[in-house]
Amino acid sequence: MHNEENCRFAKTHEWAHMEGDIATVGISNHAQEEISDIVFVDLPKVGQQVTAGQNCCVIESVKSASEIYAPVSGEVMEVNTALTNDPGLVNREPHAGGWLFKVKMTAPAEYEALMDLSAYKATIQK
Amino acid sequence: MTTDLKTTPLYNACCQAGGRMVDFHGWLLPVQFQSIIAEHKAVRENAGMFDVSHMGQIWVEGKDAYPFVQYITCNNIKQTPAAGTYTHMLTPQGTIIDDMIAFCLNAEKFLIVVNAACRQEDFEWMKTQSARFNVTVTDASDQYGMIALQGPHALEKLEVLLPGISALPRFHIQAVELFGEPGYVTRTGYTGEDGAEIMLSPTGIVKLWEALLQAGVTPCGLGARDVLRLEAGYLLNGQDADQTRTPYEAACGWVVKLSKEDFIGKPALEKQKAQGLAQKLTAFELKGAGVPRHGCKIFYEGKEVGFVTSGTFSPLFKGIAVGYAQAGLTPGAQVEIEIHGRRIPAVVTKTPFYKNRV
Known part of the structure; x- marks a missing residue:
């Protein structure tokens, strides 16, 4: 199961957790704190191709809309349908129940290029 | 942080309360403390306070x-x-x-x-x-800090500090002395709830903030204020109206008294009233998922008819917005609002979205 320790992070605050060639994607605890009050998640479609670094999803909070960028490239295999009725899960459990979607990776090297938790934490403390 | 941003007398108090400070028209003000939704709830159900010293x-x-x-x-x-x-x-x-x-x-x-x-x-x-009038006009803005204390229990909280203040009628003003400082209380607000706005010296206003915090009043930021005022159908000047829009266009015809002898703008408004409006500020409730925002296009019968000036997620009504659209759209009319490239169904509605005792 994914948690903050066993994920890798993009500089745009998404995390990915790899199991085989499937990466689960979410947003970091820091990102959910910044966005706060999440009220709607416009998830990608199952079967959609996403590209690392490209926006693929929108998270709406009361005050703003935030673009979410795919940390890795591939095909969306599954989306977190629990967020349809409870988008606040992303705020409460950003690294667990609040995951966004799962991608079948086409370039696993992209995953290796993401930051580990301590490197990511260093970027947000600047 | 750039140094040309202005701060209010409550800047330090807001920071201490966990306020996320943002640039609001050149002022550093809290957009939120803990959560916009929690702050919204505090004002609708209990009592919240806003630093409005920038007014x-x-x-x-x-x-x-x-x-x-x-x-x-x-x-x-x-x-x-x-x-x-x-x-x-x-x-x-x-x-x-x-x-x-x-x-x-x-x-x-x-x-x-x-x-x-x-x-x-x-x-x-x-x-x-x-x-050409025998008057003096004085800007006293820097002499006052100001707190908007709002919510169904707001007046009780103030009553403890100012016994008898609850007798002040709605939309009235009273000179007061608080913490030994002279100031004014008005029974007004921008949330659709009962409450008061208190103007006091910069030192007095800090004491009032502390006293209200002690009394259990929730500090609230601009984010909650925007949701509350939009639910209550209040105009945000500079966003929903500006020097290109008349009160008629801004759906504030009730503010115009053409029966008055003379006032600046009267001839132009008489002419517009006779000619009719091309566009009018109209309220919308989203019927699909999403959050309408400033700038979203509005479509009616497939044609673009205007754009959203203020939109938000309301904890009470979901997606709500006001915007300029062709005049004559009546409540119940089906429209679409374009959000992130998708047209989401919405319906024209009356304002206020939220109607309470005030």
Whole structure:
């Protein structure tokens, strides 16, 4: 199961957790704190191709809309349908129940290029 | 942080309470403390407070104070001592410079409370217009800090500090002394709830903030304030109205009293009233998922008819918005609002979205 320790992070605050060639994607605890009050998640479609670094999803909070960028490239295999009725899960459990979607990776090297938790934490403390 | 941003007397208090400070028209103000949704709930169900020290206070004093305020704004100003009147100050073209509340202290003394973003321009305009009147116009904005205390339990909280204040009628003003400092309380607000706005010296306002915190009042930021005022159907000048829009276009026809002898903008408004409107500020409730935002396009019968000026997620009504659309759309009309490239169904609705005891 994914948690903050066993994920890798993009500089745009998404995390990915790899199991085989499937990466689960979410947003970091820091990102959910910044966005706060999440009220709607416009998830990608199952079967959609996403590209690392490209926006693929929108998270709406009361005050703003935030673009979410795919940390890795591939095909969306599954989306977190629990967020349809409870988008606040992303705020409460950003690294667990609040995951966004799962991608079948086409370039696993992209995953290796993401930051580990301590490197990511260093970027947000600047 | 850039140094040219202004801070209010409550800046440190807001930071201590966990406020996320943002640039709001050149002022550093809290957009939120803990959560916009929690703050919204506090104001709708209990009591919340906002730092509104950035708002402007302008005194109009002298023999012609009443005729002057009547001349520079379009509503019929009450001249009963302590009574306040919501009004608009217009250009000669009938467009909106600012919306404001004019409080009558006596026939020769009015306090006008204006928006932060416009306060300099408002003051300059009033100064210029005052030349042929026997009045003095004074910008006292820096002498006052201001807290908006709002919610069904707001008055009880203030009653503890100012016994008897609950007797102040809605939209009225009272001179008070709090913590040994002179100030004013008005029974007004921008949330659709009962409450008061308190103007006090910069040192006094900090003491009031601390006292209200102790009394369990929730500090609230601009984020919650925007949701609350939109639910209550209040205009945000600079966003829902500006110097390209008249009060008629801004759906504030009730603020225009053409029966008044003369006021700046009157001939232009008479002409517009006779000719009819092309566009009018209209309210929408989203029927699909999503959050309408400023700038989203509005479609009616497949044609683009306008755009959203203010939109948000309301914890009570989900996606709500106001925007300029072709005049004549009536409540119930089906429209679409384009959000992130997708057209989401919405319905024209009456304002306010939220109606309470005030």
